[in-house]
Amino acid sequence: MSNITIERNKQQPAGTGKPARSRTRWAVQMREMKKQKHSYILMAPYMLLFAAFTILPVIMSIFISFTYFNLLEFPRFIGWQNYSRLFLEDDVFLTAIKNTLLFAAITGPVSYIACFIFAWIINELGPKLRAIMTLVFYAPSISGNVYFIWQIIFSGDRYGIANGFLIKLGFILEPIQWLKTEKYILPILILVQLWLSLGTGFLAFIAGLQTVDKTLYEAGAVDGIRNRWQELWYITLPSMRPQLMFGAVIQLTTSLAVADVSINLAGFPSVNYAAQTIVTHLIDFGTIRFEMGYASAIATVLFVIMLGANLVIQRLLRKVGD
C-alpha cells in the first residue's frame, strides 16, 4: 500500500476532535510516519503490486466463492451453496481432497526429513564433495520440464525402463500400464514428487548447518555428548530452529499444491480421477467449465487448508529441542 493513502487515512481522525489522548497518539504516529516517509516510498512499488496480485485476489476469491459466477453475467449471491455442493454432492472433490491430503501427509514429512537428513550428511563432507552432492540433490528441483524422463521410465510398453527391467529380471511377463492403473498412479506421483522436492528448503538447511556455532560442538563434547545423534538432537536441531521453520513452510506448501506432476504424468483428467488433487479440480472448474464461483470455493478451501496446516506445524516446531 502506498504511503500516501495511509497518511491521508490517518490524518483525518487526528483533526476530527477525538479524545485528547488518542489525538496525541495519532500525532506521535503521524510524526513518526513523516520522519520515515522514505521507508514508505521505498516500499510502495513492491507493496502496491503485492497488494494487487496477492492480497486482493485472496479477498476476491473469498467473496466470489459465495456467488454463482460464469464470467459473462454479473455474479449472483448464493450463500453457502457452493460449499455444500463441494462437500455433499461432488464425489470427485472428495477424491481430490483425499488424494491431496494423503499425498501431502507422505511427501510433506518425508521430503522435509529427507531435506534435513541429506543436508546433514552432506555437511560432513569436504567442500568439493559437498558442492557436488548439493548439486546432485538439488538439480532435479530446478531442471524444469523433466517429467518426460519419468514418462519414459514408467511408460506402458516394454521399452519403458521400469517394465524393461522387471521383464528382463522375470518379475513380470508383460508390461504394466503404470500410469493408467489406478493403484499405481498415486505411489508413482509420490515418488516423482519426492524426487523433485529437495529444493529451497534443502538449500536453507545446507546453509543453516554451516552457520551453527562450531564451539557449541566442542562445548558439547566436554559436557558429555557421546555420539552424533545426541549432538544432532541437543545442539544442531535447536540452533537451526529458524531454518527448520522456514523449510517446513516451503515443503508443506509445495506438497499441498501438487498439480503439475499429476497433469503431466497421469493425464488430465486421470483414469477414474485417481490422480485428481484439489488444484487440478480447481483448474478443471476454473479454466474448462468456467464455474468461477465454484472454483473460488475450491480455492478458498485450499487456502484454509494450506494456512491452517502451516500454522499448526509452526506451533509444533517451536517445541523442537525444548
Add this chain to the structure above:
Amino acid sequence: MNSILKMRKKRVNRSFMGSFSLFVLLAIVGAFMALPLVYAINSAFKPLDEIFLFPPTLFVRNPTLTNFVDLMTLLGQSWVPFSRYIFNTFFITGMGVVGHVILASAAAYPLAKHVFPGKALMFQTVVLSLMFTGAVTSIPNYMIMSWLGLIDTYWAVIVPAFAYPLGLYLMKQFMEQLPDSLLEAAKIDGASEYRIFWQVVMPNVKPAWLTLVILLFQLLWGTDGNGFIYSEQLKTLHYASGQIIQGGIARAGVGAAVALILMSVPITLFVLSQSRIIETMATSGMKD
C-alpha cells in the same frame, strides 16, 4: 595445532559404523536422484534405434549429435520463427528478474533496518503469503489482469513476478545482518536514504540479490505463460519445447535434446552461484 585438536574432538563423536551407514544411505539416494537426469542426458545423444532398445539401456553406446541436428531442422520449419520463442523467454525472464531484484530490495531495506508504523503488519502479511501458492489466487488474478488490460501481453507474467514474496523475504532476512554502523556512517556523511539504499546497501547484499536472480530466473525460465498468453508469437520457449516433446515416438530423440538444452541453463547458473546462494539461505530462518 589448534585445528588438529579440533579435528580430533570432532572425531570423538563419530563412530565408524555410523559414518559408514550414513554414507551408504547418501550414495543410494544420491544415485536415485541422479539417475533420471543421467538418463536424460544420455538419451539426448542416443540414435533413434538405441532409444527403443530392449532391454532399455541407461548409457549411450554410439553417441551421436543427430538429435540436435534434427532439432535444428525442426526449428527451421516452425510456423513462428523459433528465435521468437527464445526472445520471448529471454525478455520475460530478463525484465522479471531485474524488476524483482530492484523492487524487492527497495522494499526489504526499510523492513530490515527502519522502524515505522505498519512494519510488522506488512512483513507478517508477506510471511503469510509464503504459506499458500498461486493456485489459490489464479481466478481473481485473471480478472485483475483483464481489468488492467494485460491479458495476452508479456506483462501479465512479468508484473506479478515483481512482487514474488519469497524474494522479499530472503532479501529482508539477509539485510538484517548488515552492520548498522555502515548505514550510520553514510548518514553522517549526509547521504539520503535513497542513496544509502542504492550505494551502500545494494553493493553489500550481492549474495542475496544473486539468489533472487536465480530464484526468479527459475520461476520465469520455465513459465508457459500461466494461461495469460494466447498469441503464438508471444509464447515461451518452455511452451514450444513442450510441443516438441509431445510429438510422440518419432520425436523422442529431439525431445530429449531440447529438454537437455532447457535444463542445462538453470543448472549451470546454479553451479556458478552456489556458494552465494548458500550464504543467503543461511539467513533464511523464521524467528518467532
